[in-house]
Amino acid sequence: MRKSGGLPFGPMNAGQTSTKRAISNTRIGDSHLWSRTLIPTTREAPADAETPSHVLLSRAGFIRKVSAGVYDYLPLAWRVLTKISGIVRDEMNNAGSVELFMPVIVPMEFYQETRRHEAYGDLLFKVTDRKGNTAALGPTHEETITEMVKGSVNSYKQLPLSLYQIQTKFRDEARPRAGLLRCREFIMKDAYTFHTKLEGPGGLNEAYDAMYRAYSNIFSRCGLDYTAVEAESGPIGGSASHEFMINCASGEDTILKCPVSGYAANVEKCEIGERPRGTFAEPPTGELTEVHTPNLPGIDEVGKFMKVKPDRMLKTIVFQTSNKTPGSIAPDGVKWIIAVVRGDHDVNEGKVKAMSGYNVALADDKAARAAGFAIGYVSPRTVNSVPGTLLLIDSDASLGGFWASGSDKPDHHVKHFNWRREVGAMLDDPARVRVGDVRNAMEGDPSPRSSGAKLVTARGIEVGHIFKLGTKYSDAMGLAVLDETQQKKPVIMGCYGIGVSRTMAACVEMSHDENGIIWPAAIAPYHVLITLMKPDDPRQREVAGKIACELVGHGVDVLTDDRDERPGPKFKDADLVGIPIRVTIGDKALEQGGVEFKARKDTGKGQVVPLADVVQTCLNTLNG
């Protein structure tokens, strides 16, 4: 029989009148018994868990998979999420944002004007009601909030406005993976701001900067190691954009940093400093020689076969254009864009778009072949042979020397490609040929912000993203207010997201060891774990109760491991779950009038601390 008397928590407290008041400036911590909550730890992780956060959160009893990309948050996880949300709320409120709560369900009609259901495509989770009407489970709430503000704000006097919510979001990911890192259902904080101007007090830029600061505070307070980077705004649209990345080798995103200037950017966005470029006057290295290269799918294979290193090959990627981008000075009538980079480099679509002045997409295979491109074997010469083609050459690929390239006919490549000899006078036509930056930045590239400095790469997990949206949604949905001069003006918007559940997972990716999770105190499910060596021993129970009581009075959350287990499993579980401080109460230390104190992040056995000092030691460690 389990004996639970003698400890100041648990069922014996039920029915007692709460002494907490409506207004309070002190927080009383929580005190829970391990045996009375649900922490299903396991020795082995589910077979599908591979990344550390997935394995550890599963094994430590934080999450349980319900279906692909859908998870239960068990009590420990929910406590962490609540703490993260608490910090988010605190900083958002400080930054002048006000919380509200919008429905998960977004009627399809809301997307009629923004056409975003098309942009999202299958990523949008759809539901059908009994009448056959379809709605989306919100992946984000720009439409909903714009619709709502439209109905309640009509004067410049009501702006600026900053609103946020913490909600469950849905995305029907093609491939959910890595546990909580890429889910179909996840918790997110999304904020939206509304303005009549960009600059000055009350303008978008001011709110954007405030959000940037709030985000920095949030991730610092959570105890996370993060980097803010310049980012692409992606399909959500808008101008400026920053991402907040948890620094972590297992991160999915690549970021580049300039160690001198502090510039940091996502690889999608990262600029590259001045690089030398070719003059197109360099002499040929030899006769243009055709090589038969059948059934070789990639640059690496072709290179190996031809005995040419990838950095001496030209990679030619064909894009098709749609409409010109606003403000573009690009020539009219461009149908195709061919981007040429070195074989060991990757074409950056955003840069192709920027340099060409056209919206682009990777060319449709069939259409490109029909137009005369030997897809897989294209050479830059096609700028001459296919009408309406714009050639963009990356600086590194424009240099002289030996080049191998496609030959414009299937199964063949050429050696000794020479820009002037092969492409000819067309190279001098700025309306058809441009040289510049069209590739992804790489480690060692020149920094765009500090001459002489070299970019370094790092990996990160995106947990926050802020955007200057501008009037994209207000224009599309007709959100406008009257200004001082009684003119109707479109409202300028910003939007700001934080992946709350992803932040929890990213934290584990960032902070764990071979034994388990190591939570930063600020978002740990509990601050102190009291481990009872003999839960049935009245003396140990009394000491545990006293310590718990006192800690709780200081706002510390305490979990007491009162399970009738051997020390082995208890210590293993303690390390696995990762509560920052473990206080072990056993005969050994009690004989010396103390208990054993150990910080999770420290290795070794811990130290004996006199009974009278334990609480203070805990507080010092937690606040330190």
Place this chain on the structure above:
RNA sequence: CAGGGUGUAGCUCAGCUUGGUAGAGCGUCUGGUUUGGGUCCAGAAGGCCGCAGGUUCAAAUCCUGUCACCCUGACCA
């Protein structure tokens, strides 16, 4: 979406090639033992072998279909 793989006990997996109606370890429960880093012993509970068809006297096993899940890539506020 393309390619590959897997569905058997709460978890990890064996059994399938060569059909004969289900196993191990961990976990759970009972009794004993042990008591500062996943004790030891004895016993017990627990499975429509993903689902639906088919072949066969007989299917976890062979065939067909289907669903789910995973990996690589594509995709991705």
